[in-house]
Every structure is written in structure tokens, then in C-alpha cells.
Amino acid sequence: MTRRGEQHRNRKLNAQVLAKLVVVAVLMFGFGYALIPVYRQICELTGINQLTQKDASVAPVDNTQIDRSRTITVEFDANAQGPWRFRPVVASMQVHPGEMAQVTYEVVNTQDRTVSAQAIPSYAPQQAGSHFKKLECFCFQQQTLKPHEAKQMPVVFYVDKSLPKDVKTITLSYTFFEVGGSGKSG
Template identity: 75%
Template sequence: MTQQDGNEVVQTRKLNTQMFGKLIVIAILMFGFGYALVPIYKKICEITGINILTPKDVTIEEVRNTQVDTSRTITVEFDANVQGPWRFRPTVNSLQVHPGEMAQVVYEVVNTQARAIDGQAIPSYAPQQVAAHFKKVECFCFQQQTLGPNEAKQMPVVFYVDAALPKDVKTITLSYTFFEIGGPGKKTS
């Protein structure tokens, strides 16, 4: 090996060592950038308000439904009537609600007979104009109910009063009549 070949080998080793050092620095920078991406992403999402991964603790005031009209209070009275061998009543006589606010009331029905009975509840409203503004989300009146001998059931009604309810209406009466379906001589299969 000549002097010149020896110098080239040394020069090549020096260049390889420099390149190796640069690659190590680049790898460390790439790892650091990848590690920093998660907090940077979260901060950008928080600033822009998009794709919030971990929302901050909020107060009740911040969560309040903006469709609820808190400036008005409506009294909803509950009534129950029966046609058949039942005891049927609401568990509360009335509720105070704001238009747009979701509310729930429970009706209790008891079969007073020693046989199974099918029944259906039919709602009515007073004053009559509120029927279009009284929105039931869940109701036992949506389907027929079957009660076993001497069985009692708690049946919820989840509702809200539409904010478009005329301003002069301050009280609504929701009345259900619970009918026996088929009567006492009904044949079962």
C-alpha cells in the first residue's frame, strides 16, 4: 500500500465517521420530533377548538342546553283515568319545566285482577293547542302493555315542551286514559 492509498483510507474513515455522527444527530432529532408531536397536536387542537381529545373540566353553566328557554316556566300537571280493572296514577301531580328542557315523570299501573291483562294508554292534552308543542321522547303509550296477575309497573314518560309554545300558556295538563285491550273474555293463544 502506498502513502497515497493510506491517506485516502484515512480520509474515507474520517468522512465515514462524520457521516455516522450526522446520521446519529438526525436520528435523535427525528425521535425528539416524534415524541413532541403528541403535545404539539393537542395544543393545536385546543387552540383551534377541533378534535378535542381530552376536554377540560367544564362547569354546569358551560354545558347548559342553549335550546332551553330559562326565562319561562311552565307547570305540567299529570292526570290518570282508567277503563278496566286497573289502578293507574302519576307518581307526582305536577312539574315545573322550562321550554326545551328534558323532563321525566313516572306513572304507576297495577293490575287488580288474578289474570294477565293487556292495556294501552291514550294521551290527551289541555289546552288542546299544546298537543303540537308537547314532545314525548319515551312513553309507555307508544306500545301495548301486558301486566301479569296482580302485577305493578312503573312506566316513565320522557318529554320536553317545545320553545315555540305560545307565551300565554302557563299550564299544561297531560292526561292518560288506560284502556283494557280485548276485555275479560279475550282469548289468548
């Protein structure tokens, strides 16, 4: 076979391989695209990965981690040690032990400069501190506030069911103070 004939044959084979690869790529894309509705149908038929129940006659499952026989009053307090206004949005709320709750604190930087601050919690009575469980809190990290910036900062918490029965009220108090000196210029 001549060199020219061999080159022609190689080009033809390369073109065939390229065509096959394009067909395979298109089929793979189509298969991946088709998997989404197929997956949804399989999940619906088997009841796997269902986020909502379709049968309205099924009663919702009650959270057994909540002690509905007790009600605890949680009072919220804020102390500001620095150039801001700091306060809870609500003064208190009623919760059952084990029940998830959320409160929001507001802070406003009243200065013409950026400030960094940290919140430190305290509890009354002191024994309540080990039973007050925060899942999300602005106190977990420093907060940086630009000049005249206002922030809404959530605290997601629950009161542990092992809280002594004689404790009916818990006070959560935050002291919000500046860290790192005077901060950056505005």
C-alpha cells in the same frame, strides 16, 4: 422422487404452513388486543371521543335550546278504564320550554289474570298538544300486566319553545283501558 419422499415433503410443507398460520393468528389476536389501549391514547391526545372533560376550569356549555325566561307548569292526570290502579307518581312539575323532563306513571293489575292495556294521551289546553313532545312513552305500545303485577312507566318529554306565551299550564292526561277482551287466564 419417490412417492414416499413426495408425501414426506408435502407433510413438511403442510406443517410449515400450519405453523405460519398459527403465528399469524396469534399476532392478529395480539394486535387486536393491543389496539384498545392504543386507541384510548390516541383519543386522549387528540381530544376525539372524549365523554368527560379533564379540565375543571372549562365552564359547562349551556343548552341554548332551553328558554329559561319562561316556566310552564305541567300537571299529570290518570284515568283507569279497567281492572287496575293507575296514577302519576307526581301531580305536577315545573319545566322550561325546551328542557327535557321525565315523569313516571304507576300501574297495578288488581286482577288474578293477565291483561293487556293501552294508554291514550290528551292535553289541555288542546293547542298544547302539538307543543308537548314525547321522546319515550308507555303510550307508544300496549302494556301487558301479569296478575297483580305493578309497573313503573316513564314518559320523557319536553315542551316546544314555540308554545304560545299565554299558555302557563299544560295538563297531560292518560286514559288507560283494557284491549283484547278478558286476556289470558292467570
